Amino acid sequence: MIPVDRYAQSLQPNVRLGIDFGTGTLVIGIAGQDGGGFRTLAFPGWSQEMPGTGAGGPVHTVPVLIHYDQDGNWTIGDEVMRAGDSNHLKTARWIRKYLLEESPVRIPTGMDRRITFRDAATDFLATVLARATRECPGCSSVVFAIPRDVPEWYAGWLGVIAHAAGISSWYTIAEPAAVIAGYGLAPEMGQVYLIIRWDETDFSVSFVLSEEASDHGPDGGLRVIGTACDDTGYKAVDAWIAHDVLARNHMNYMGAKAQRIYEGITGRIGELYGQLAAADEAMIGIDDPLSGTTVPVRVSRDDVDRILMEHGFPSVLDRTIGRARATASSRGCRGVQPIAILMTGRGCVIPAVRELIKNQFAGVPVLSDHPVDGVARGAAIYLPQVNRPDRIKNDYALRYWDPKSREHRYRFLVRSGARYPSAGQVARITISAAYDGQTRLGIPLYEINTSPDAHAPALELVSDTAGGVRLAGPQEDAGAENRPLPANERTPTLLIADPPALKGEPRFELTFVLDREKQLRVTARDLVTGTLTKKDALVHRLT
Numbered sequence: 001m002i003p004v005d006r007y008a009q010s011l012q013p014n015v016r017l018g019i020d021f022g023t024g025t026l027v028i029g030i031a032g033q034d035g036g037g038f039r040t041l042a043f044p045g046w047s048q049e050m051p052g053t054g055a056g057g058p059v060h061t062v063p064v065l066i067h068y069d070q071d072g073n074w075t076i077g078d079e080v081m082r083a084g085d086s087n088h089l090k091t092a093r094w095i096r097k098y099l100l101e102e103s104p105v106r107i108p109t110g111m112d113r114r115i116t117f118r119d120a121a122t123d124f125l126a127t128v129l130a131r132a133t134r135e136c137p138g139c140s141s142v143v144f145a146i147p148r149d150v151p152e153w154y155a156g157w158l159g160v161i162a163h164a165a166g167i168s169s170w171y172t173i174a175e176p177a178a179v180i181a182g183y184g185l186a187p188e189m190g191q192v193y194l195i196i197r198w199d200e201t202d203f204s205v206s207f208v209l210s211e212e213a214s215d216h217g218p219d220g221g222l223r224v225i226g227t228a229c230d231d232t233g234y235k236a237v238d239a240w241i242a243h244d245v246l247a248r249n250h251m252n253y254m255g256a257k258a259q260r261i262y263e264g265i266t267g268r269i270g271e272l273y274g275q276l277a278a279a280d281e282a283m284i285g286i287d288d289p290l291s292g293t294t295v296p297v298r299v300s301r302d303d304v305d306r307i308l309m310e311h312g313f314p315s316v317l318d319r320t321i322g323r324a325r326a327t328a329s330s331r332g333c334r335g336v337q338p339i340a341i342l343m344t345g346r347g348c349v350i351p352a353v354r355e356l357i358k359n360q361f362a363g364v365p366v367l368s369d370h371p372v373d374g375v376a377r378g379a380a381i382y383l384p385q386v387n388r389p390d391r392i393k394n395d396y397a398l399r400y401w402d403p404k405s406r407e408h409r410y411r412f413l414v415r416s417g418a419r420y421p422s423a424g425q426v427a428r429i430t431i432s433a434a435y436d437g438q439t440r441l442g443i444p445l446y447e448i449n450t451s452p453d454a455h456a457p458a459l460e461l462v463s464d465t466a467g468g469v470r471l472a473g474p475q476e477d478a479g480a481e482n483r484p485l486p487a488n489e490r491t492p493t494l495l496i497a498d499p500p501a502l503k504g505e506p507r508f509e510l511t512f513v514l515d516r517e518k519q520l521r522v523t524a525r526d527l528v529t530g531t532l533t534k535k536d537a538l539v540h541r542l543t
Helices: 078-082 095-100 117-135 154-164 175-182 234-248 255-267 269-276 301-310 313-330 351-360 374-380
Strands: 015-021 025-032 048-050 059-063 065-068 074-076 091-093 106-110 113-116 141-146 169-174 192-198 203-210 222-230 281-288 293-300 340-344 395-402 407-414 427-432 438-442 445-448 460-463 469-472 494-501 506-514 519-526 532-541
Touching: 015 374, 025 117, 025 374, 048 269, 059 078, 065 078, 065 106, 065 117, 074 078, 074 117, 091 117, 095 117, 113 117, 117 154, 141 154, 141 175, 141 374, 154 169, 154 532, 169 175, 175 192, 175 203, 175 222, 175 340, 175 374, 203 313, 222 313, 234 255, 234 269, 234 293, 234 301, 255 269, 255 281, 269 281, 269 293, 293 301, 301 313, 301 351, 313 351, 340 351, 340 374, 407 427, 407 506, 494 506, 494 532, 506 532
Parallel strands: 015 141, 141 169, 192 340
Antiparallel strands: 015 025, 025 059, 048 059, 065 074, 065 091, 106 113, 192 203, 203 222, 281 293, 395 407, 395 445, 407 460, 427 506, 438 494, 460 469, 506 519, 519 532
């Protein structure tokens, strides 16, 4: 599912942190070595408190917001909300969403200075983790819950932040595995779970199949067989409720006054949900800036049901589940029936939503006790497999063109079974330009899946006389699983030749090493100018 695990070569610590870095909220949980005594960490001034469920205590969440002032200083979390800066131009919000999309948008942080969402995420996470380690000095390990399809650099970036905060060991767990563990379930082979996650910006549905019941790796032996997403985040429902309250109370203000009332309701909507979880009606008081009085706001479960129906949310639910099921069917998993439905994300706190899910899957258990802290709980109780061999699974080679034979060949950099981190260089090569005046030279890395009976690529790519590319050797004699596949195609590593290179002239000397996170890194020296153009630059995270 998500090849972003890390295994340490040390004993398990007594306690560890589990981190759910979500789109709208950050939840940090702490648990003992046996997984017991779980609780979420409160950060006064930054976090908000929500009522827990069952025998659990309150759940503390940090809104994922960071606001920069004119001097580049920042405030985070609830500080931003209380100051009324949530929608300010110098506030970064929905950080993880834009981070994983690698958005090019930049946030103004001071005089003529703008930063990326990755910079903002680093400031936010580093600040909170540093405070967490100060308040939990005996905790030297952290487990991050990782969503699907993250960029290659994401896990290593989290590790850098963890180490900077003074955390000696860090691990990752796939979010589906964290959710299932957080609900205290032990998947068995062939079981299917339906995971519903509803955050600020998205409503997502995933069918998850358990393939290896005893697997303790970061994906828990789980595979997502069907998933779908809709852009109706729970913030939309908050807005629907706020507008409904304004209309029912005839508070038809315009401009700044209307905005203050609206923000007063949406800022305390979590209180309404918390009350509705235990009663049929909830009430909060909202200050009316026109009359100077406090207006009692009442919302019942029936009101929320009506609001969801009026805005077509049941159709959103049906449509999203249907698309996820269709994806599973297209992958050969027809007629999948989950043995349990697990709800996570703050939107799943709404009782009416749970009832809609129960109506969709009559007779299937719907688990919704840990919608806000389930992911962090699962991460905190995760037991990394510390004795897992620290070896690379597949072969990795640099592909190059051989003009004499007029075909592509491979120069192996890392062989299957290689240990990481490497004791020294794993490879040292020199590359040349393919034509006069070439200014950019690439490092085309290929991955070759290694099976027990195949230790070399079954096929090679050969240029034909028409200028195209064909597979060398009878195609039927070579298994598709052993074909060389581009590894760093999405994030190519480029070397800039200045002055431009000459054809056939040795131009760059490259040395490769493997770091402790299974990442292949390159140091490049320009042989013409003698300059070091790259130093331990990331090429690709290996498997």
